[in-house]
Amino acid sequence: MNTLYDNFNKILKVLALITVAAFIAAGCQSSTEETQKTADLVYVNWAEGIAYTHLAENVLEEKMGYDVNLTSADVGPAYTAIANGDQDAFMETWLPVLHQNYIERFEEDIVDLGHVYEGTQSGLVVPTYVEVDSISNLNQYTERFDGQITGIDAGAGVMQTTQEVIDEYNLDYELITSSGPAMTAALSSAIENEEPIIVTGWQPHWKFGRWDLKFLKQDEDNMLWERGNIHIMGRQNLEQDKPELAQFLKNMFFTEEQLGDLMVAVEQSDQDVSQVTMEWMNxxxxLINSWIPEGAGEMASME
Known part of the structure; x- marks a missing residue:
C-alpha cells in the first residue's frame, strides 16, 4: 500500500511541476508579446517625407526598441491603408487644401496626430531666369513651354489642384504625370541648359536650396493654393493600441531650417537614406530626445 501511495504522490508532484512550468511559459510568452513593439508606417515618395520617415524609423528602432516596417505608396492607397487599419500611420498629409478631399472621405476612420511642419507652400514653379511671373500670363508663352506642366504622381493633391488651376485660368497646357524624382530630374536638365520649364512645386523641398526658383503668382481673386501644414494621420484606435507610438508621432516637429538641413543632407549624399538619417539623428x-515620450528610451535600453 505504501508503495502504491508513494507512486501516486510522485505522479501528483510531476503533474504539479508540469502545470507550474506551463504557467511560467505562458507568462513569459505573454510578457514577450506585451513588450514587442511594432510600427507600420506608410509614406509617399516625396523628398521631405522620405527624409523624415526614415529618420523616424531610426529613432523608433535605435532609441525606443521598435520593429519598424516602412511602406512607400501613392497618396490614395496610403489613406486607404490607414483607414482599413493595415498601417499605423500615414506620414504626410498636406492641409488645408491639397489633401482635404481625402480627409473628408476617410475622416471617420483616421485620426489627426498633429503637424510635423508648419508653413507649406505649393503651386507652379519656374526657374528665376524664366520671364513669366504670374499664372494669368502663361497663355502668352504656351509655345515656349511646349504647352506642358511637368507634374508628379497622379494621386497627389498638388496634381489635383494644378488641374483645377488649369481649368480656372483657362490655361492651354497639359499636366504631365510623372513622379517626384522624375520631376526634379526634368527640372535639373532644363536648368542645366537654361531652358524654360514649369513644374508642380512645393515647400519644403530641397530643390529650393539647390536652384534659384520662384512660384508663379496667383490672382488675388482666384487663390486656389494656400499656405498650410504637414500632418501625420493615424489609424483609428492607434492611441489606444499603441499609445507610446502615437505620442512619439505627435511629438515629431521640424522647423524650416531643421527639415531643410535634413533634406539637403539626404539629397547630397551618396549613402543610403537610412544611413544619412542615422547620422543626422546622432x-x-x-531635438530627437524631445520627441521621445517619457520613459520610452529607458525601456528600450533595458531591453
Whole structure:
C-alpha cells in the first residue's frame, strides 16, 4: 500500500511541476508579446517625407526598441491603408487644401496626430531666369513651354489642384504625370541648359536650396493654393493600441531650417537614406530626445 501511495504522490508532484512550468511559459510568452513593439508606417515618395520617415524609423528602432516596417505608396492607397487599419500611420498629409478631399472621405476612420511642419507652400514653379511671373500670363508663352506642366504622381493633391488651376485660368497646357524624382530630374536638365520649364512645386523641398526658383503668382481673386501644414494621420484606435507610438508621432516637429538641413543632407549624399538619417539623428540628439515620450528610451535600453 505504501508503495502504491508513494507512486501516486510522485505522479501528483510531476503533474504539479508540469502545470507550474506551463504557467511560467505562458507568462513569459505573454510578457514577450506585451513588450514587442511594432510600427507600420506608410509614406509617399516625396523628398521631405522620405527624409523624415526614415529618420523616424531610426529613432523608433535605435532609441525606443521598435520593429519598424516602412511602406512607400501613392497618396490614395496610403489613406486607404490607414483607414482599413493595415498601417499605423500615414506620414504626410498636406492641409488645408491639397489633401482635404481625402480627409473628408476617410475622416471617420483616421485620426489627426498633429503637424510635423508648419508653413507649406505649393503651386507652379519656374526657374528665376524664366520671364513669366504670374499664372494669368502663361497663355502668352504656351509655345515656349511646349504647352506642358511637368507634374508628379497622379494621386497627389498638388496634381489635383494644378488641374483645377488649369481649368480656372483657362490655361492651354497639359499636366504631365510623372513622379517626384522624375520631376526634379526634368527640372535639373532644363536648368542645366537654361531652358524654360514649369513644374508642380512645393515647400519644403530641397530643390529650393539647390536652384534659384520662384512660384508663379496667383490672382488675388482666384487663390486656389494656400499656405498650410504637414500632418501625420493615424489609424483609428492607434492611441489606444499603441499609445507610446502615437505620442512619439505627435511629438515629431521640424522647423524650416531643421527639415531643410535634413533634406539637403539626404539629397547630397551618396549613402543610403537610412544611413544619412542615422547620422543626422546622432548629430541632433537634443531635438530627437524631445520627441521621445517619457520613459520610452529607458525601456528600450533595458531591453
Amino acid at each position: 548629430e541632433h540628439e537634443e
